[in-house]
Amino acid sequence: MGSPLYISHPHHPDTRTAWLDEAEDVKPPRSLLGLPPELSWSGVYLPYCNRLAIEENPWVLRMTEAPAPAAPPSRTAEPGPAKPSQAQEPPSGMEGQVEECCLEQVQTMVVGEVLKDVDTACKLLNIASDPLDWSYVHVQKWLLWTEHLYRLPQVSTMFQELTGRDLCSMTEADFRQRSSQYGDMLYAHLDIWRSAAAMKARCPPEDSKSAADDDSWSDVMCDYPSQPIHLWQFLRELLLKPHNYSRCIRWLNKEKGIFKIEDSAHVARLWGIRKNRPAMNYDKLSRSIRQYYKKGIIRKPDVSRRLVYQFVKPV
DNA sequence: TATAAGGAAGGTC
């Protein structure tokens, strides 16, 4: 694998370890999200990398390469932020090496998760991972996706007729000018994507593959190269990413291929984004699923239940 | 009211 990333915060040195120490249920300051007080945290659904982006927001998330492995344990990508361990008794000898090793492993793991999440979104949206390669349509897809993930109001209209290159050339102030409330969040999110793209470009192919391939996801994609995705494939892809999508669709019995759509509107919206069908809803999506009955791809389980379907050929 | 089932017509590739 290439050089590990060091994710630091220019003004809040504790933030990095703060979110590393958090459990699954990370709750960034409400004010940073611009969340109305009536919106409960249970309504905020964010994949790992997006929680990361929001956790840092509206500050700047910096992803920089760590120095060479031989660097001292207290190394940082830039001067200033001191790690929490420095405020305590400095570890020495074996203990310090173990701590440093663990920290690097965690950092590598986190970066891997970020890369995987970006990779997942790229495949679901069918867009390039590098924002510089995005067309107008790709930018709108990414914006719709971001709106969806962050439960933002419609902000994509503020960024119309922009290519990815246009977007990348914009400053944070430009983003704020177009959306005073969410511009900084979008800017931070885009920054993560750009950093991830830069990382992928630097990593050897086998490394980027290992970072972005923890299950049969890539198998699904490789089985159907450059073909329009089918609904059943899309659903399976969501199911194969429980880390990100278990709140909207999940296996009830993976061996038998039985799954349940937990949030029909959410899944329909994801499918609509993927297919550029803004008017997609569960009524239409379910009609498409039912077309699979005759084809022997999906059926209702023996004991029919609402929103529960079964792949005829389990994964 | 939301979901399920399926007919019918039309669009896109």
Next chain:
DNA sequence: GACCTTCCTTATA
């Protein structure tokens, strides 16, 4: 023609 998408009616929990 395959694969949806859209719209529709009817049935059910």
